[in-house]
Amino acid sequence: MSTSLIYRNATVYELLIRALYGRYYPDRYRAVEGLVPVGASVVDLCCGPATLYTRYLRQKSVDYTGLDRNKRFVTTLIKAGGQGKVWNLTSDAPLPEADYVVMQASLYHFLPQATPVLDRMLSAARKQVIIAEPVRNMSSSNNRVLAAIGQRFTNAGDGAQAHRFTETTLDEFFRPYVARVVRQELIAGGREKLYVLNANS
Numbered sequence: 001m002s003t004s005l006i007y008r009n010a011t012v013y014e015l016l017i018r019a020l021y022g023r024y025y026p027d028r029y030r031a032v033e034g035l036v037p038v039g040a041s042v043v044d045l046c047c048g049p050a051t052l053y054t055r056y057l058r059q060k061s062v063d064y065t066g067l068d069r070n071k072r073f074v075t076t077l078i079k080a081g082g083q084g085k086v087w088n089l090t091s092d093a094p095l096p097e098a099d100y101v102v103m104q105a106s107l108y109h110f111l112p113q114a115t116p117v118l119d120r121m122l123s124a125a126r127k128q129v130i131i132a133e134p135v136r137n138m139s140s141s142n143n144r145v146l147a148a149i150g151q152r153f154t155n156a157g158d159g160a161q162a163h164r165f166t167e168t169t170l171d172e173f174f175r176p177y178v179a180r181v182v183r184q185e186l187i188a189g190g191r192e193k194l195y196v197l198n199a200n201s
């Protein structure tokens with residue numbers, strides 16, 4: 001199955017994300033970057049064109065590995081000097097270990113069964129799991145045209161994504177992990193919610 005236009009090209013992807021987040025675009029990356037200490041190791045799941053690395057983490061000498069099923073994005077990352085692997089995260093293969101295992105704006109791709117991927121993240125993290133997930137987005141818009149664009153243009157290769165989190169459903173998703181949650185807050189003008197969980201230890 002072919003991917004949506006938004007996932008075919010790193011520049012197109014970034015332009016659309018910038019348009020969607022407007023003045024909050026840098027905030028979504030800074031919120032995650034601020035949680036990662038200088039010199040730490042990071043595995044970024046569904047890294048996309050790896051803007052988190054190229055614009056934010058690289059300057060902190062972070063040992064970064066991005067995983068994505070999209071070969072074009074992984075190639076872009078490797079050309080930019082990062083480590084990247086083509087990886088389909090629906091596979092139950094254990095993830096590479098790192099101090100911080102991160103996922104931004106991608107948990108919805110695993111609905112309605114997103115728990116296994118979170119459990120694999122917790123097993124791979126030596127320190128923390130950081131997830132920032134959209135809770136207000138085009139596909140849940142009351143405007144049917146925007147909603148259709150949001151769903152159709154985020155097909156990563158396995159079909160259009162009709163399911164998204166709201167803040168309520170995301171909070172419900174994390175409820176079984178409450179003992180590990182050390183931080184939860186809205187970021188990027190309320191467009192995403194950040195969760196930080198302590199790793200298995």
Ligand SMILES: C[S@@+](CC[C@H](N)C(=O)[O-])C[C@H]1O[C@@H](n2cnc3c(N)ncnc32)[C@H](O)[C@@H]1O
Nearest residue numbers: 046047048068069070088089090104105109156
């Ligand atoms: C909305 S983008 C997020 C990119 C980046 N994390 C960001 O916040 O800008 C979602 C990414 O998830 C990737 N993706 C979707 N399903 C995947 C899967 N099953 N395995 C690996 N990557 C996947 C897509 O290729 C895409 O790059």
